[in-house]
Amino acid sequence: MGGWARGSRAVLRGIALLSGRAFHAPAGAPAGAMAAGARWTSRGMFGGGAHCRRGFAATAPAAADDDDSDENNVRNFAIIAHVDHGKTTLLDTLMRQANQDVSTERLMDNRDLERERGITISSKYTSFDYKGTTFNAVDTPGHADFGGEVERVLDMVDGCLLLVDCIEGPMAQTKFVLGKALRKGLRPIVVLNKVDRPAVTERGCAEVESKLFDLFAAMGACDEQLDFAVVYASARAGVCSDDLAAARELCRLRESTGGAGDMSALLDALRERTPPPPGSRADPFRLLVSMIEHDPFVGRLVTGRVASGEVKVGDRVKALTAAAAAGGGDGAVSGTPGAAKETGRVTKLFTSRGGVRHPLDVAAAGDIVSVAGLSGATVTDTVCDLAVTEPLPATPIDPPTLRMTFGVNDSSLGGREGKSLTGRQIWDRLVAEAETNVALRVLQCADGGGDRFEVQGRGELHLGVLIETMRREKFELSISPPAVLFRHCETTGRRLEPIEELTCEVEETHSGGVIEAVVQRKGEMTDMAIGAGEGGRTRMTFTCPSRGLIGFRQVFINETRGTGTLTRAFHGYEPHRGPTDRVRKGAIVSVATGVTTSYALGQLEARGTLFVGPKTEVYEGMIIGEHSREETIEVNPCKEKKLTNMRASGAEEQVRLTPPRLMSLEEAIGYVQADELIEVTPTAIRLRKAELNSSMRKSNARKAAKSAD
Numbered sequence: 001m002g003g004w005a006r007g008s009r010a011v012l013r014g015i016a017l018l019s020g021r022a023f024h025a026p027a028g029a030p031a032g033a034m035a036a037g038a039r040w041t042s043r044g045m046f047g048g049g050a051h052c053r054r055g056f057a058a059t060a061p062a063a064a065d066d067d068d069s070d071e072n073n074v075r076n077f078a079i080i081a082h083v084d085h086g087k088t089t090l091l092d093t094l095m096r097q098a099n100q101d102v103s104t105e106r107l108m109d110n111r112d113l114e115r116e117r118g119i120t121i122s123s124k125y126t127s128f129d130y131k132g133t134t135f136n137a138v139d140t141p142g143h144a145d146f147g148g149e150v151e152r153v154l155d156m157v158d159g160c161l162l163l164v165d166c167i168e169g170p171m172a173q174t175k176f177v178l179g180k181a182l183r184k185g186l187r188p189i190v191v192l193n194k195v196d197r198p199a200v201t202e203r204g205c206a207e208v209e210s211k212l213f214d215l216f217a218a219m220g221a222c223d224e225q226l227d228f229a230v231v232y233a234s235a236r237a238g239v240c241s242d243d244l245a246a247a248r249e250l251c252r253l254r255e256s257t258g259g260a261g262d263m264s265a266l267l268d269a270l271r272e273r274t275p276p277p278p279g280s281r282a283d284p285f286r287l288l289v290s291m292i293e294h295d296p297f298v299g300r301l302v303t304g305r306v307a308s309g310e311v312k313v314g315d316r317v318k319a320l321t322a323a324a325a326a327g328g329g330d331g332a333v334s335g336t337p338g339a340a341k342e343t344g345r346v347t348k349l350f351t352s353r354g355g356v357r358h359p360l361d362v363a364a365a366g367d368i369v370s371v372a373g374l375s376g377a378t379v380t381d382t383v384c385d386l387a388v389t390e391p392l393p394a395t396p397i398d399p400p401t402l403r404m405t406f407g408v409n410d411s412s413l414g415g416r417e418g419k420s421l422t423g424r425q426i427w428d429r430l431v432a433e434a435e436t437n438v439a440l441r442v443l444q445c446a447d448g449g450g451d452r453f454e455v456q457g458r459g460e461l462h463l464g465v466l467i468e469t470m471r472r473e474k475f476e477l478s479i480s481p482p483a484v485l486f487r488h489c490e491t492t493g494r495r496l497e498p499i500e501e502l503t504c505e506v507e508e509t510h511s512g513g514v515i516e517a518v519v520q521r522k523g524e525m526t527d528m529a530i531g532a533g534e535g536g537r538t539r540m541t542f543t544c545p546s547r548g549l550i551g552f553r554q555v556f557i558n559e560t561r562g563t564g565t566l567t568r569a570f571h572g573y574e575p576h577r578g579p580t581d582r583v584r585k586g587a588i589v590s591v592a593t594g595v596t597t598s599y600a601l602g603q604l605e606a607r608g609t610l611f612v613g614p615k616t617e618v619y620e621g622m623i624i625g626e627h628s629r630e631e632t633i634e635v636n637p638c639k640e641k642k643l644t645n646m647r648a649s650g651a652e653e654q655v656r657l658t659p660p661r662l663m664s665l666e667e668a669i670g671y672v673q674a675d676e677l678i679e680v681t682p683t684a685i686r687l688r689k690a691e692l693n694s695s696m697r698k699s700n701a702r703k704a705a706k707s708a709d
Contacts, residue, residue, distance in 0.1 A: 074366040075274045076136045076156060076305065078186075080178055081163035082171040082567070086193045090163060090235035091137055095128050095354065097238070097263040113465060121146060121465055123153040123291065125303070125368050126352045130267050136305075136368045140177055146462060150177050152290045152379060152438060154184050155395055156305040156368055159274030161266075162212075166192040166200055166232070169208040170215055171503065176569040182221050189229050189269050195244060196234040196251035205232070205244055229273060231266050240266045277305065277366035284385040285309030285317070288392040289377055292436040293370060295357075298348045301370040302377050307392055309385060311346060311371070312362045318343040318386055319377035322394035341376050343386070348372035379438045400441055400456035401498040401546055401570070404463055404669075405480035406430065407452040409679055411688055412593055412619035417681040418476035423451035426477065429470060430455060440466070456485065458570075460550060464666050471665075471680050479678040480690075482669060484547040487573055496573040500549060501526075502542040504556070506564040511538045513559040521548025522577040537564075543571055548580050551670020584673065586632040587687075588625035590618045591694055594638035602655040604635055611687065612637070613660045621692030623676065626661075634694055663687070 081087035113121060125138045138157055140150050160181050164170055170178075181188065190212060192205055209230060216226055232247035233240035238261020239250035254261060291303040311317065319341040349360040350370040363369040377383055380394035408414075408423050415421050420429070430442045430453060441456035457463040460482060467479060487496040502523065506514055508530065515525065523544030532539040549568065556566050588608055598614040610625040618624060624637055663671065668678045668685050675697075679686040691697045 073132060074134050074136065074277055075159070075270055076138070076277055076366065076368060077159040077161060077270060077274050078138045078140050078154060078157045078181065079161045079163060080140055080174065080181060080188070082165070082168075082174045086165070086235045087139070087163050090161075090191070090193065090233070091126070091139065093235050093238045093261065094135075094137070094263055094267065095126070097130070097261065097267065113468060123150070124352075125153075125156070126355060127368070128353065131271070133271050134367075135267075135270065138368075146439075146458070150180055152395060154181060154186070155288055156290050157186065158277055159270070160186045160188050161191055161270070162188040162228075163191045163193055164208060164212065166195055166205050166208055167197065169211050171567050175215065175219075175501075178215075179219050182216070182219050182225055185222070185225075187225055187228070187273060189231065189266075189273055191231045191233050191240070191266065192244075193233050193235055195232045195247050196237050196255075200244075200248070202244055229269050231269060233263070233266060237261060238263060242269075279306070279308035279365035281308075281310050281364050283308035283365075284388050285311045285315070286382055286384040286388055286392055287311070287369075287371065288394065289319075289379055289381045289383060292379060295372070298372040300375055301350065301372050302374060302381075302383060303368070303370040304383070305368045306363050306365050308365050310362055310364045311349070311369075313346055313349055313360075315346045316343065316386055317346060317371075317374070317383055318388075319374055320382040320384060320388070320391040322380035322382070322391055341381060342374060344374045346371055346373045378435060398439070398458070398570075399485075400439065400458055401485055402459055402463065402482050403454055403456045403485055404482050405445065405448075405452055406455050407448065407478045407480075407677075409476040409478050409681065411478070411622070411679050411686070411692070413617060413679075413681075413686075414476060417683050419474040420470075421476050423448075423453075426470075426475065427453060429473070429475065433466060437466075459546070459568075460666065460669055464669055467669075467680055468665055471682055474682050475680075476682075477680045478688075479669070479680055481672040481674060481676065481678075482550055484545070486576070489575075495576045497576050498546040499543050499571045499574045500546050501569045501571040502544050502549065503567045503569075504540045504542070504564060505537045506540070506560050508538050510560045510564065511540065514540065514556065514564070517552070517555050517559055518542050518544055518548075520581045521545070521552065522580050523548060543574075545577055545580075551584075551667070554667050554670060584626075584671070586627035586630050587623045587676070588627050589632060589634050589689060589694075590622045590624050590637050591620055591634045592636045592638045593619040596624075596637045597640050598655045598657060599641040600635075600637045600639040601657055604637065605658060607633065607635075610658070610660045611663065614657065619688075619692070620694065621689040621697075623687035623689065 079087050079091060119141070121141060123138060123140055125136055127134060127136050129135070136156075138153050140153060162174070162178060162181075164174065178188070190209070192208060194200070195205075212228075213226065216228070229242075231240050231242060232244045234247065234251050237251045237254045239247060239254055240263050241247040241250060242265055250262065286307045286309060287302075287304045288307060289302045289304045293301040293303060295301055321339045321341055348371075349363050350357040350372070351360055351363075351368070352358070352370075357370070360369060371383060374383065382388075382391035384391075406426060408421065408426065409418075420426070427442075427444075427450075434440045434442045439458050439462065441454075443454040443456070444450070445452040445454055455463060455466070457466070463482065467477065470477065484497055488494065489496055502518065504514055511528075518525075521544055523542040525540060525542050527539075527541040529539045531537075553566060556564060585608070588604065588610070594617075596612055596614050596616045596618055601610060601612075601614055604610065604625065608625050608627040612618060612624045618637055624635075627633055663685060665678075665680070665685055668687060672678055672687060675690050677688050677690050679688055689697060691700060
């Protein structure tokens with residue numbers, strides 16, 4: 001462990017635990033274990049070890065003597081955080097601290113879906129200057145479904161900020177991105193955010209830091225990565241410090257006086273601990289493409305970090321296909337490695353400042369820029385000088401785990417609400433999406449006749465965002481239920497399936513129902529801690545097949561009455577765990593086409609839960625509700641009351657209907673079964689049978705039963 005053995009570190013932590021005193025590393029101690037001035041203190045027994053506190057005195061010396069060289073005045077870093085831990089707010093605050101104009105609030109969440117859902121979907125970057133140093137900040141999605149964004153953008157940075165809620169601690173999605181950053185050798189700076197909350201205590205922060213240390217060690221962090229700096233911050237208040245008490249005092253002063261914030265401690269730590277980018281301006285120009293963008297005026301833009309050399313507007317460059325993937329992944333690299341894809345001239349160079357593109361005349365090694373002038377270069381390609389023959393190595397992208405079939409909407413109501421209806425339009429849109437979204441695969445279905453396409457992605461959320469985006473672009477689609485993509489072990493030949501880590505925080509009274517629901521889906525509990533969650537809630541951790549978690553979120557909400565929190569992260573591939581128990585009841589299917597009536601729906605309410613209300617257009621084969629039993633029933637929701645001249649007691653009673661259950665897109669994706677489809681239009685989401693005709697469905701069922709025998 002560098003110059004200090006791991007045993008020495010354990011001894012120091014044990015001594016500090018017993019005495020409660022601070023210890024300083026001996027003079028000359030290597031930075032890999034504990035640099036000169038590091039302090040080890042104990043505030044109690046947390047997570048099997050003492051609390052390790054590192055001030056900025058514990059940081060290693062600056063990566064290089066601060067000589068005024070322009071090559072050393074660039075710092076590229078990524079921000080890693082769990083959903084709702086304050087990542088976007090922190091970046092806005094850092095840019096304001098650097099006197100950078102911010103074009104809008106929540107700058108990095110600039111898509112409508114990102115703002116509505118409160119999550120980061122696509123990676124973005126922005127630049128700002130502070131004390132003569134240019135910082136290029138790269139935002140990373142926190143959800144494992146968008147891991148394809150994470151894998152490629154980490155190639156552009158040399159350091160990272162790990163943003164953690166000082167009460168919740170590291171969560172599942174934090175671990176996913178952090179693991180990839182540690183494997184790339186990045187040295188994180190830990191930011192404990194939201195220290196202005198009343199429930200924050202020194203003891204609680206100590207527990208979180210101890211958990212982080214243990215997490216780093218469990219992930220195989222090297223000696224330098226274990227020696228992480230800790231900053232206490234409140235991104236909302238715009239203050240930070242390397243001391244918790246000082247940070248809380250700054251929050252109090254900011255709230256009482258309304259003065260300006262101060263994030264200089266964090267910016268100084270970034271400058272000191274993040275190494276300058278490698279590469280020299282004297283070498284030939286090379287840039288690894290990490291993102292693809294489109295500009296309405298200049299066309300296609302390829303974005304990445306300049307690995308070496310310089311590039312100016314007007315220079316002639318070429319694009320080389322990616323080097324063969326190594327070290328895992330699926331190796332999804334097409335073409336001969338090193339083959340020239342195209343040659344062109346740089347027409348524009350851009351950087352991003354405050355969410356707005358700024359033109360450049362020249363870009364040098366270390367800069368993150370967007371280049372216009374190439375029409376065929378894509379992610380993982382190398383844009384370089386004409387004299388370069390070797391492409392830069394490309395990080396392999398983890399393969400998809402889920403697939404769905406997109407097709408033309410052929411229902412009775414198809415074509416009434418959307419504008420893009422044909423198979424050709426859907427195919428062109430999917431191909432354009434796959435070009436920029438490297439974790440997405442699009443294939444033609446062999447039996448689809450050009451109207452059905454298989455789309456493979458990283459999870460429900462990944463594909464759900466694509467469907468919602470196309471819906472807002474006036475597309476009409478029919479979507480099949482998601483299906484898991486299995487693998488086979490190369491040595492044993494056993495079938496493997498994707499497994500996810502599920503972390504739940506629930507009230508103790510709801511824990512039994514949640515455990516039962518997960519076990520029905522072949523989940524296995526790995527940890528349970530009563531009172532470990534926020535507000536004394538029970539925190540439970542499971543490993544569960546991805547196929548079992550399809551549609552689980554709504555079940556979880558129902559079991560916890562909306563009070564629980566649920567996070568998921570990809571865990572790995574494991575042997576198939578067998579069939580899951582039946583978790584859905586039968587459907588109520590319409591056999592008539594027309595408009596629903598209150599009279600008919602009133603008679604159907606006792607049979608189950610309805611998805612439609614009165615005066616709603618329905619068609620044959622449309623699913624209008626969920627049956628209270630396991631079998632599917634066919635009904636006529638358009639039946640009208642017979643009019644006669646006879647009067648009877650109770651005949652004129654008014655029908656009072658329960659409001660229908662309206663499904664969101666995510667709920668519908670998790671609800672449908674193998675013989676059903678989701679009809680997606682700009683104004684409605686409907687469920688239907690894949691075969692609309694009742695007689696044909698019965699005939700197909702008899703044939704399937706006969707072939708099974």
